[in-house]
Amino acid sequence: MTYLEIKALLQKHGQEHLLQFWDELSPEERDCLIEDIENLDLMEVTSYFTRAIKSNESKSLLDEKIQPIPDSSIESIKTVLPEQLQKYERLGLEEIAKGKAAIILMAGGQGTRLGVDYPKGMYNVGLPSNKTLFELQALRIKRLQHMARELFGDCAGIALYIMTSDATHETTLAYFKENDYFGLNENQVKAFKQSTLPCFTFDGKIILDDKHKIARAPDGNGGLYVALEKEGILSDMENRGINSVHVFSVDNILVKVADPVFIGYCLSRSADCAAKVVSKRSADEPVGVVCLVDGLFGVVEYSEISKTTSQLCNDKGTLVYNAGNICNHYFTTEFLNKIAKNYSKELDLHVAKKKIPFIDASGTKCKPSTSNGIKIEKFVFDVFKYSSKFAAWEVLREDEFSGLKNSDSAKEDCPTTARNHILDLHRRWLLKSGAKNVDGNVEISPLLSYAGENLVDIAKDKSFRGPLVLN
Numbered sequence: 001m002t003y004l005e006i007k008a009l010l011q012k013h014g015q016e017h018l019l020q021f022w023d024e025l026s027p028e029e030r031d032c033l034i035e036d037i038e039n040l041d042l043m044e045v046t047s048y049f050t051r052a053i054k055s056n057e058s059k060s061l062l063d064e065k066i067q068p069i070p071d072s073s074i075e076s077i078k079t080v081l082p083e084q085l086q087k088y089e090r091l092g093l094e095e096i097a098k099g100k101a102a103i104i105l106m107a108g109g110q111g112t113r114l115g116v117d118y119p120k121g122m123y124n125v126g127l128p129s130n131k132t133l134f135e136l137q138a139l140r141i142k143r144l145q146h147m148a149r150e151l152f153g154d155c156a157g158i159a160l161y162i163m164t165s166d167a168t169h170e171t172t173l174a175y176f177k178e179n180d181y182f183g184l185n186e187n188q189v190k191a192f193k194q195s196t197l198p199c200f201t202f203d204g205k206i207i208l209d210d211k212h213k214i215a216r217a218p219d220g221n222g223g224l225y226v227a228l229e230k231e232g233i234l235s236d237m238e239n240r241g242i243n244s245v246h247v248f249s250v251d252n253i254l255v256k257v258a259d260p261v262f263i264g265y266c267l268s269r270s271a272d273c274a275a276k277v278v279s280k281r282s283a284d285e286p287v288g289v290v291c292l293v294d295g296l297f298g299v300v301e302y303s304e305i306s307k308t309t310s311q312l313c314n315d316k317g318t319l320v321y322n323a324g325n326i327c328n329h330y331f332t333t334e335f336l337n338k339i340a341k342n343y344s345k346e347l348d349l350h351v352a353k354k355k356i357p358f359i360d361a362s363g364t365k366c367k368p369s370t371s372n373g374i375k376i377e378k379f380v381f382d383v384f385k386y387s388s389k390f391a392a393w394e395v396l397r398e399d400e401f402s403g404l405k406n407s408d409s410a411k412e413d414c415p416t417t418a419r420n421h422i423l424d425l426h427r428r429w430l431l432k433s434g435a436k437n438v439d440g441n442v443e444i445s446p447l448l449s450y451a452g453e454n455l456v457d458i459a460k461d462k463s464f465r466g467p468l469v470l471n
């Protein structure tokens with residue numbers, strides 16, 4: 001496009017300020033800016049802005065519309081019979097052995113609260129082994145494959161798809177490569193990039209990150225569905241014969257990757273879409289809850305219900321809206337295909353007010369100290385309403401969920417809590433396996449145990465003193 005054509009297009013959408021530094025740009029910078037603008041579907045992105053703002057403004061309390069998850073759609077690890085749990089696990093391991101289970105690790109976030117300039121998965125929370133989140137998760141896959149092989153004689157392997165973004169793609173790929181995929185096969189690991197959307201000022205102007213560059217951010221973890229189709233992941237899954245997909249966020253240090261119990265539970269219920277949930281810590285914990293909204297499954301944010309509703313208890317004294325969402329889901333590939341093909345463009349758009357670096361009118365790069373604009377995000381859980389057979393599976397927070405969101409100064413959901421939670425879990429595994437004493441930081445390699453199994457020979461009647469890594 002010529003300069004005049006670009007200018008006319010921008011004027012049509014109220015975005016002509018993107019050319020404000022044109023006269024100062026070098027020829028290469030002009031080419032860059034033109035390419036950036038040409039790659040934008042201006043009609044689409046400006047309508048996204050309008051839609052996102054509208055749905056944000058029209059948000060009212062949902063108290064009248066919601067109902068808790070029906071008992072028939074949820075089961076809890078706290079109450080399930082041990083034989084049933086074993087059945088679920090066996091079913092899940094069978095799916096893994098047949099090569100029908102895959103993982104989507106969502107690792108496209110910018111990790112702004114944690115404040116590191118590299119992908120969160122490469123974060124080392126200070127375990128005795130210094131293993132990073134990515135390494136822990138990859139080794140858990142190896143252990144699971146071993147368990148499936150032991151039970152079924154062979155294991156086709158678990159495909160690991162890593163969703164990255166412009167912010168994390170190259171570094172993540174290089175990290176896996178440098179570390180020899182942590183013992184997984186190279187062809188088992190595939191990284192794919194989610195899309196980005198431009199960042200806007202509060203009045204709908206696209207922000208310039210540089211005089212010749214538009215400010216962009218990943219389109220939220222719900223960008224997954226568009227990316228799966230666009231990046232050829234759905235066809236890759238089809239070629240590999242995958243049926244069950246476990247989707248979770250990179251920042252949960254306790255995550256049971258490709259959890260066979262969860263997979264088996266979903267298979268036994270013929271669920272097409274499912275969520276792992278944990279009991280809320282208290283009525284005012286600011287976490288989304290899984291429930292019914294107008295009769296369809298969804299996640300309701302803490303801010304979308306009144307205090308009275310969030311405090312409602314049943315006759316056993318348990319919160320009625322207690323199913324805390326932990327970004328840990330099961331989908332069949334059929335369901336993912338259905339969403340990608342029919343609904344990915346319809347997903348709700350959420351507004352995140354953020355501090356977005358920008359170029360001011362004088363051409364100086366500024367880093368604002370308060371929110372100056374919005375990022376538009378889609379959420380991975382906004383597809384529950386399209387499920388024809390939804391299931392929730394309640395697990396124990398202390399065994400399965402500890403998010404790494406903040407730096408240590410926040411004192412919660414931070415490196416110290418993540419490290420303490422995993423070491424506490426390992427201490428409990430050892431004691432349960434017969435250890436007499438566990439003092440200090442004793443860590444268990446994922447290659448030795450996935451979920452506390454395989455430790456009796458090592459632990460029985462023994463005492464352990466950390467720092468120590470059991471390999």
Ligand code: UTP
Binds near residue numbers: 107120163
């Ligand atoms: P969060 O929004 O909680 O974390 O994402 P974040 O984006 O990493 O960090 P902040 O908000 O900037 O501090 C939850 C999960 O969703 C993934 C993240 O990588 C994390 O695993 N995610 C988030 C994406 O994959 N893409 C996104 O666009 C946003």
